[in-house]
Amino acid sequence: MSESIHVPLESLIATAASGISSLPAGAPDSTRSFDATSIATVTPGAGKSFYIETFGCQMNVHDSEKVVGVLEGRGYQQVEKLVDADLIFYNTCSIREKAAQKVFSRLGEFRGTAGESKIIGVLGCLAQQEGEDIFERAPWVSLVCGSASYRKLPEFLAQLEAGGRRIMGLDLDTEETFETDLTRRDNPFRAYLTIIEGCDYACSYCVVPHTRGPERSRRSEAVLAEVRRLVDLGYSEIQLLGQTVNSYRDSGPRKLNFVDLLREVAAVNGVRRVRFTTSHPNDFTREIVQAIDETPALCDHIHLPVQSGSTPILKAMLRTYTRDEYLEKIDWIRAARRPISVTSDVIIGFPGETESNFEATLSLLDRVHYDGVYAFNYSPRPNTTARSMPDAIPETEKSRRLAVLNEYQRKIQSATNEKLIGSTFEVFADSRYAARNQWGGRTTCNRVVNFTSPRENLLGQYLQVKVTRSGPGSLSGEHLV
Ligand code: 5AD
Ligand code: SF4
Helix, strand or coil: CCCCCCCCHHHHCCEECCCCCCCCCCCHHHCCCCCCCCCCCCCCCCCCEEEEEECCCHHHHHHHHHHHHHHHHCCCEECCCHHHCCEEEEEECCCCHHHHHHHHHHHHCCCCCCCCCCEEEEEEHHHHHHCCHHHHHCCCEEEEECHHHHHHHHHHHHHHHCCCCCEEECCCCCCCCCCCCCCCCCCCCEEEEECEECCCCCCCCCCHHHHHCCCEECCHHHHHHHHHHHHHCCCCEEEEECCCHHHCECCCCCCCEHHHHHHHHHHCCCCCEEEEECCCHHHCCHHHHHHHHHCCCECCEEECCCECCCHHHHHHCCCCCCHHHHHHHHHHHHCCCCCCEEEEEEEECCCCCCHHHHHHHHHHHHHHCCCEEEEEECCCCCCCHHHHCCCCCCHHHHHHHHHHHHHHHHHHHHHHHHCCCCCEEEEEEEEEEHHHCEEEEECCCCCEEEEECCCCCCCCCEEEEEEEEECCCCEEEEECC
């Protein structure tokens, strides 16, 4: 995945979201069980409200931004509290069992009451994975729509507005990825922008190819036009998204590759920072490092999930690279003129993972010195080949290994960050913590820096901050004025 879902910790936290989305319609052929005579009715447009909660990665957060845009475009109003809403949407994640359970427990809260006064929709990866079974488990749900069918959302909404019940959209949309003017971005400082959807890899543990469908890239003209619009809206930081973002292949006539696109996005007037996630090691080239070295607006950070440091386990995971091939790519990054930070995802306790396979992962952490690692216990998922593999690792053992790895990595990060005390970084201020009179922001390397300043109104500004203290997950400092 590249995981896609991949992603930073913040994305693993369920967020009451916002967002929005997009557009156009599709044919109603993927809807079933549509009975215009039944239950809760939402009349089109004004006066109706919706609540949306997002689970999972940045791609999901951004999908919700698209959904919010479509809903607002039809006159619905977003509310912060579920009790105030006529429509309730859960944009779901199914990457691990726990994420799926959380959604079912949310839905369970409506047992016996819903369907009468509120319309409930399940969107995203769990919807795609479970399909009609969601109606079985939670009959009060009215809409089940997979992330590869968002194009059809306006149509589904129209059916809901007409009194429709049990609408299902599970087509794996193979058209250009769904992104539009309607997208209502929630994050005022960083604009997410999907450049490629779906995944053509087949990692044996991963639901993404099943839930998000085959890989398809947007046209570069559309991407660049959107970047220019984002700049006009005031954004200076753009984050390009895709499960395997670096396998981007322009579907338009210019046939740009990923590096060409990176350079062109970075060259748009007004763009100051460009990030991208998630990169697949297999598609990671020296040219990406070279582009970062040569282009100030390309941020000094690469998220390059390794998943395991053991070649036999990588083989069983169908990751398509060996430990040594991965490390060779790390060496390219380390040889850059700019100090590029590297983060990773790791899966612990894949079937058959021996103690020595696990130690190989620890030794890889030692070798790479990541700036951040998101480690997860392996979770068997439906529609994946790993699910039926023998030699499952007991949960208690997975958790033991996870704790060992996290502690190991914590020490590595503490040592790395300690060396940064005394350095000065450009920080993009994106948070205010009034209670402790501090501001927060990120460096180009994506390090979190909390800092004090004698000035006010710093949000959205690029500032020079001197680091005075460090911890494993963040730095503290003072704004140099
Ligand atoms: N179990 C545990 N972790 C998983 N991931 C993907 N599938 C699974 C699974 N079945 C992790 C990978 C991926 C991240 C987003 O989630 O590390 O990079
Ligand atoms: Fe990433 Fe592999 Fe999943 Fe594709 S199948 S999203 S490459 S982990």
